[in-house]
Amino acid sequence: MPQQVNGVISRAKGAPVELVPIIVPDPGPGEAVVRIQACGVCHTDLHYREGGIGDDYPYLLGHEAAGTVESVGDGVPDLVPSDYVILNWRAVCGTCRACRRGRPWYCFATFNATQKMTLTDGTELSPALGIGAFADKTLVAAGQCTKVDPAARPAAAGLLGCGIMAGIGAAINTGGVTRGDTVAVFGCGGVGAAAVAGSRLAGASKIIAVDIDDRKLETAKTLGATHVINSRNGDPVAAIQELTGGFGTDVAIDAVGRPETWKQAFYGRDLAGTVVLVGVPTPEMTLEIPLLDVFGRGGSLKSSWYGDCLPDRDFPMLIDLYLQGRLPLDAFVSEEIGIGDVEQAFATMASGQVLRSVVVMGDGDD
Known part of the structure; x- marks a missing residue:
């Protein structure tokens, strides 16, 4: 059955973000529902709020995330519930001209979940970078889930999902x-x-x-x-x-x-x-x-683009380096905040006081 959870949305250009109930559907073919454990506050989320990326409001913000797979749809052979994953926004298609030439990090046809998450009144949400992870749970394409070593701390691991990967790459x-x-x-x-x-x-x-x-x-x-x-x-x-x-x-x-x-x-x-x-x-x-x-x-x-990364190749390697003490991901976590603190985190980010504020989720409920 579809689930009602809490999520942070941007309802209109420049308006403060809101924490509201949202509806997450059951995963369809090629999709997965992921319970979010941590999600970084990235400048891209602020760009969405300010209308710098588009005007497909309301947006479900958040995309630098780590969590565990809760359920998968049909045709997903390589993910099972409880898999620990970092979400990525470049789920490669495998069939476009870049992929066919052996350059999947340039994939020109990356994909997201087909179904839409909604507000409780049925209004469709546009998930930031096809993810929407300022939420207890989110629906993504299975290819957006990259399995990594579960020993990695979610607040640090999730940052590889966007900004840190972009810079390293x-x-x-x-x-x-x-x-x-x-x-x-x-x-x-x-x-x-x-x-x-x-x-x-x-x-x-x-x-x-x-x-x-x-x-x-x-x-x-x-x-x-x-x-x-x-x-x-x-x-x-x-x-x-x-x-x-x-x-x-x-x-x-x-x-x-x-x-x-x-x-x-x-x-x-x-x-x-x-x-x-x-x-x-x-x-x-x-x-x-x-x-x-x-x-x-x-x-x-x-x-x-995204550090020209290939998530299945780069995320596990970088997490291994982190666990070996060779990549200081923890140094990028300036503060850990609650899901209701995203608007304040935008102000903190603008002041230059942090590398990343990271939303750390509680145990949540269904």
């Missing part, structure tokens, strides 16, 4: 950071800090963190930054060149997503270096740069 998967490389990371919020940690994990010799907030730069140091630059105090490109013998870095990662930070990344890298854009621009932003500079500097200019 931007460094390792998209940027190709490897042993001995020099790296600059512009913006040291959750995604940028994860790019720092990913660069350290990959063996970079020099990791330069750039931000305008000294608190974030101090956090970046704890995650592996060898040098920090507060760009309020001067030209970060000149500072990066000074730290790299006048050359610039092998990889420069823009985790902010603004024209000015992208240009800093572009000019802050070495000749034939790689620029990675993982910060998400807003629709009105444009970029103007001399085409001769693009030609003359060579190298690669890349965008990183």
Whole structure:
């Protein structure tokens, strides 16, 4: 039978979020119901609330989540109730042109649950990134469930579902950071800090963190930054060149997503270096740069979608590294909050005080 649970919705652009009863249907073919244990508060959820992604209100917010499978529909051979999973928003199709070419991390036809969760009056909800995990339970496509070691703490593990994976993947998967490389990371919020940690994990010799907030730069140091630059105090490109013998870095990662930070990344890298854009621009932003500079500097200019991750490959590996003490996911959990505290968490996030606030669910009830 369909279940009534509590969920956090955004009912209208800019309006405060609400904790309301929602209806979760039984899973249909290829679907699963997951009991949520923890879910991070991501900037993307705020973008939904502010209308920056679309206007398909009401939205059921939340997507950086870990939990346990409660039930599955027909045609789901690889999940059973009680499986511990991280939810992902790129359930690959296996049949699109990217998947057929052996590049499933670029899948152009990712899918979500077919059925809709609703309000109690029948109004259909749009789940954030096809997940909607600020809820006691949520309905997803089975392919959005990635099984990982249940020893991993849910508040930390769930963060791999979006921002932390995006940052680590931007460094390792998209940027190709490897042993001995020099790296600059512009913006040291959750995604940028994860790019720092990913660069350290990959063996970079020099990791330069750039931000305008000294608190974030101090956090970046704890995650592996060898040098920090507060760009309020001067030209970060000149500072990066000074730290790299006048050359610039092998990889420069823009985790902010603004024209000015992208240009800093572009000019802050070495000749034939790689620029990675993982910060998400807003629709009105444009970029103007001399085409001769693009030609003359060579190298690669890349965008990183979800850290170019393949959840079934990357999530279990990163959880294993976390359990080995080699990936400090706990450092990204700034505070644990209740499901009724999401609106306040948005304000805290805007103040720059946290890497992640994480909603930790109680035992819940049916």
